Amino acid sequence: MSEWPLGAGEGLRVGDIVEKLGGTLLGDSQRRVRGIAPLDRAGPADIAFLSQPGKRAWLETCKAGCVILPQDFEAEASRFAASILTPDPYLYYARLAQWFSALQGEDATPGVHATAVVDPAARVASTASVGACAVIERGAVVADGAVIGAGCYIGRNAVIGAATRLHPRAVVLHGCILGARCIVHAGAVIGSDGFGYARDEQGAGVKIPQTGAVVIGNDVEIGANTTIDRGALDDTRIGDGVKIDNQVQIGHNVEIGPHTALAGCVGVAGSARIGAYCFIGGSAGILGHLVIADHVTISAMSLVTRSISQPGRYAGVFPLDTQANWAENAAAVRQLGALRSRLRQLEKRQDKNIDKT
Amino acid sequence: MSEWPLGAGEGLRVGDIVEKLGGTLLGDSQRRVRGIAPLDRAGPADIAFLSQPGKRAWLETCKAGCVILPQDFEAEASRFAASILTPDPYLYYARLAQWFSALQGEDATPGVHATAVVDPAARVASTASVGACAVIERGAVVADGAVIGAGCYIGRNAVIGAATRLHPRAVVLHGCILGARCIVHAGAVIGSDGFGYARDEQGAGVKIPQTGAVVIGNDVEIGANTTIDRGALDDTRIGDGVKIDNQVQIGHNVEIGPHTALAGCVGVAGSARIGAYCFIGGSAGILGHLVIADHVTISAMSLVTRSISQPGRYAGVFPLDTQANWAENAAAVRQLGALRSRLRQLEKRQDKNIDKT
Amino acid sequence: MSEWPLGAGEGLRVGDIVEKLGGTLLGDSQRRVRGIAPLDRAGPADIAFLSQPGKRAWLETCKAGCVILPQDFEAEASRFAASILTPDPYLYYARLAQWFSALQGEDATPGVHATAVVDPAARVASTASVGACAVIERGAVVADGAVIGAGCYIGRNAVIGAATRLHPRAVVLHGCILGARCIVHAGAVIGSDGFGYARDEQGAGVKIPQTGAVVIGNDVEIGANTTIDRGALDDTRIGDGVKIDNQVQIGHNVEIGPHTALAGCVGVAGSARIGAYCFIGGSAGILGHLVIADHVTISAMSLVTRSISQPGRYAGVFPLDTQANWAENAAAVRQLGALRSRLRQLEKRQDKNIDKT
Known part of the structure; x- marks a missing residue:
């Protein structure tokens, strides 16, 4: 159940919101909002937003105390006690929601839970928080303000950057490095062995020790139960601002450029290199050793079988029918x-x- | 290795089985069976069943003490010391297996394991069982007869319904609600953040706080390492009797109607609404914001790219060839x-x- | 970051390598190498290898002290202080890397961590290692030299074979059996319930208790967050030397023949039988009850919808395009x-x- 509206507090004054986040204020700047709600559920104490033009008609019955609207919606704005015009209401909503979230957030208390197992040769910042039954091995570093959820595992010599948050049961294996302000969701595994074997004379697999690591930039988000393999000799590398959804599999030695997003269930085979600002749709696949340019969008459940040098949208899926x-x-x-x-x-x-x- | 036949006890009298579960008894009602086994492995102390007509010939060599047969198999029944005729042998088998399972079951002992970490402000029923190294946060509720496996995590204010069972290492995050008699398998994550970002002026992702929850009905089963995201503003909703296999990914704000089943590795993108009594085949995908009617079957590995308003079977997969x-x-x-x-x-x-x- | 080159020790003499692993030595047999590195990163203390003919030109600028080369590369060999000719440089590299890895390895210390919860009726070999917060239930067996990572769960009567290693947070449920020298990566779940229901008169699912187990041979590797379901009545069976990548889902009663490999995100539905020495490409799917011969290769993201009796390569994927x-x-x-x-x-x-x- 949504935690909106806020159970306590006076909420935010619309005038203060505009002062901090910009936009053009119409109506009552003294109006207070205590939470964000969808157009059809918002009440007088809520702020709502219109990001899809198709929902314009919803405004007519919307009961929100304030609405965030696209630039040219002055006419519609008049219905509301207050409204904010902005070129990108969805982005405005994201920033406002982060503000509300910070106000409301009950953040982890700094300190190490009594049941956590921290090796004496690990370094955990005094401002970091380590949850119940978490395990942190020798040589690991947990930087300022980082939050290690209950039951997480941090291998030897791994590094968790400042203000990075690991949700419960996340696993970061030895030697892997996460930058600052990352979010790792529950059950994710970073630094498992890559899938590498030679075949012996009888055709049986001979394991190739995976001695690289995973190096992750700043502001990266990694979904629940996602797995990112360590490199065979070199490292697997995830750029700044990359967003990875749940149950994505990233093979060894993959490189992903900054601000690329991968939707749920995507599989990226070993040594693929994906550019910056790409979007890989859900359940899509990328074969090994391919190179994908910046600004490429791959449709859901499409398989990339050759390198892509031109930005643009690509697809390959059998159309659904009866x-x-x-x-x-x-x-x-x-x-x-x-x-x-x-x-x-x-x-x-x-x-x-x-x-x- | 199967635990059948039961290592102890007298087993069940065929007459008692028919009294409780129905069906027409042929042969010796005093015959006792101590376990269920496949037709080709069953011995004189076992009960077997025929659910696939293609296996009819197996009856000729079957050594079971009793067989569950379709209605019109009277002739074949004569080979066995006892047999039970029923319109749906597979359903009959399911119910009988549950009975055996309950007889044999060694259920979790009520109480909280000494190594579990339960916040003083959580409420755990005295009839519930909490396993080793489980963590239960402030405000969470664990109802009568619920079983929380070893190493599970229950976030603040989450609710685990009566007789619901969480297998080891399952994670239910803050505010999520599970109904009664649900089963959550190992490694599943319920209530991870949805994959929601606005793009800022430079194209970088701005995280949208996910403030909804996941609300799950009664008698729902959720597979191992499956992930279900919390809603962005509203909740993600899973109806009564829904069965979800392993490694399924359910995006934020998805709604799934009662008694729908999703096979392994399915991905459902955000805000999709799936009707009741649907079947989604393994590795299939459903794009975001689509609406799927009741009684729709989607073939394995097919991608649903538009809403479906008519019940029936749908497919879209490139045929395999050399x-x-x-x-x-x-x-x-x-x-x-x-x-x-x-x-x-x-x-x-x-x-x-x-x-x- | 790669842990190569080794931080300590004298490294290996090239003459000793050839004496142990075979191959033809050219150049200085006294040359010492302290680590393995890619052709483009190797320095005078490293050994490199050429396995892809396309990288032949890289040899010209390679600074490695020694290179492993294909049989007919005598001319190129002259550039290096030492080199080793062998029919399969990649296999040679695999074996050498294992040797280095063993030299360098800091293996788990035998013994049970103070925070692990081991039932008095479990048997853990004195040479085995059990990590922090691991849970081992009644009747389970952990054989000589096995390593149970932090936070693992071993159900009642499960068997972990000699020298088998479970990485952190792996789950092996009751009654499942793993052979010797297996590797199970973090978050994998072995022995979750199969997805089996009968439909009742109203169309609701009636759960079929899953009473089989999972039986795994020797030298099997199982990827991070992979799931393998227990059988319904009979067992699920994984043959010797099978290699399974991350996030693979294996349904109940599946049988996989020896030395078959399954790449990431593959789904195998219930009761499928896959032969020996097969390769199933990433994100591919195999429908239930199918039989696949030995030596079959399935391309990535292809769906196998009928049994395959002839060895060979099979594919079925819609080609990618703009x-x-x-x-x-x-x-x-x-x-x-x-x-x-x-x-x-x-x-x-x-x-x-x-x-x-």
Whole structure:
């Protein structure tokens, strides 16, 4: 259940919001809002926002005390006690929500829980917080203001940057480095062995020790139960501001450029290099050793099988249909090479016929 | 190794089974069975069942003391000391197996393990069981008969319903609510942050605090390492009787109707609404904000890219073939728009030719 | 950050390496190497290797003290103080890296950590190591030299074979058996319930108790956050030498033959049987009850929908294209059955025309 509206406090004055976050204020600057709510659920003590033009009609019945609106919505604004015009209401909402969240946040108390197991040769900043049953090995560093959730595991010589937060049961294995202000969600595993084997003379796998690490920049978010493998010899590298959703798998020696986002269930095979500001849709896959340029968008469940040098949108997914239609079309796909040949044949014969006529 | 047959006890009398679970008893009602086994492995002390017509021939060599058979299998029944006829042997087996399981079950002892960390401001029912190294935060509620496995984490103000069982290392984050008789398997994470960002002026992600929760009905099962994100403002909602397999990812604000089942590795993007009694095949995907009607079946590894308003079966997957055939057909797929144009062209030209002749 | 080069010790003499691992030594057998590094990063104290012919040019600027080269690279070998010729440099590297790793390894100290919770009726070998906050239930067996990482859970009557290593937070549930020298990565869950329900008269799922176990051979590796379900009645079985990457999902009663490898994010549905020496590409899927022969390779993200009796390579994935081209081709795919009919029609009409001319 949403924790909005805030259970306590006076809330924020709309005038103060605009002073801090910008935008054009229309209406009553003294109006107070105590929480953020969707357009259809907001009440007089809430602030709402319109980010999708398709929801414009919702404004007519919206009961919010204040609304964040796109620049040219002055007419609609008049319905509300107060409103804020801004070029990007969604971004405005994000920043305001962070502010509310900070006000309301009950942050982890600094200190190490009595049941945590911290090696004497680990260094944990006095301003950091270590939860119940967490384990921190020899040589690990937990920097200022970092929060290590209950049951987390930090391997030897791993580094957790300042103000980085690990949710319960996250695992960061030996030697891996996380920058500042990262968020790692529950169950994520950073630094597991890459999937590397040679084949012996009988075809059995001979494990290649994975001796690289994972190096993660600042402001990176890593989803629940996501896994990022350590490199074989060199490191796996995740750039600043990268956002990774739940259950993503990143193979060894992958490099991901700054501010790229990967949606849930994506798989990236070993040694792939993904550029900056890319977006990889949910359940998509990227084969090993490929190079993907900056500003590339891959559609959900598409498989990237060759390198991409041009920015833009790419897709490759069989279109959904009723089972019956799909079965017919899929059968035809399996004959497609032959159909193409028959078409060529027809074209040739018709050319001849035309010559004859 | 299967724990069947039961190592102790007298087993169940076939007459008692039929009295409790129904069906038509043929043969010796005094016959006792001590466990359930597959047709090909069952011995005289076992009960077996036939649910797939294709296995009818297996009956001829089956050594079970009793067999559960479809309604019209009276002839086959005569081979066995006892048998039970029922319209749905598989359902009958499920119920009988639950009975055996309850008889045999060694249930968790009520009480809190000495190494568990339970906040004084959490409420744990005296009939509930909390395993070793589990952590339960302030304000959380664990209801009657609930079982919290070793190493589980229950966040502040979360609610675990009566007789709900969390297997080891499951995580339920703050404010999330589970109904009664749910089962959550090891490593599942309920209530991780949704994947929500605005983009700032430079294209970097600005995190949107996820302030909703996850609300789960009664009799829901959630697979190992599955993740369910909390809502952004509103809640993510999972209906009664929903069954979710392992490694499924449910995005923020998703709603799933009662008795729908999702097979392993499915990904459901944010704000999708799935109806009741649906079946989503393994590794399938559902894009964000779509609405899917009741009684819809999606084939494995198919991507749902638009809303579905009609019940029925849907599919969309490239048919498997040898690598060589696939390569030829896939190349033709990439020219398919052009092939279609060439076909149209041929048709036009032929129409003209026919006019001429 | 890579831990190479070794921080201490004299390293290995090239002559000793060849004596132990074979190959033809060229150059200075007294040369010492202290670590393995990629061709482009290696220095005079490192040994490098060339496994991809495409990197032959890298040799010209490589500064390694010794290089492992393919058999016919005698000319290139002359550039280096020492070199080793071998038919399979990658396999040679794997074995050498294991040797270095063993030299350098700081292995877990035998003994049970003070915070681990070991049931008095479990048997843990005196040479085994049990990490902080690990939980081992009644009747479980941990054999000689096994390493149970911090926060692992071993259910009642489970068996962990000799020298098998479980990384932090791995879960092995009751009755499951792991052979010798296995590696289980962080967050993996072995023995969760299979996804099995009957449908009752109203269409609600009735859970089928999963009473089989998981039986795993020797030398098996299981990736981070991978899940392997226990069998319904019989066991799920994983053969010797099988290598499973991260986030793979194996359904109940699956059987996997020896030395097969499954890449990341693969899903295998219940009761599928995969042969020996297969390779299943990343994010591929295998439907339930199928049988796959030995020596079969499935391409990434392909769905196996029928049994495969012949060894070879198989694929089925929609080719990636620009979003615009994809949209055009995907639309045509949805009309493909109709296009095929139109082509047939054209052929018939043309045949008639030809008859007429």
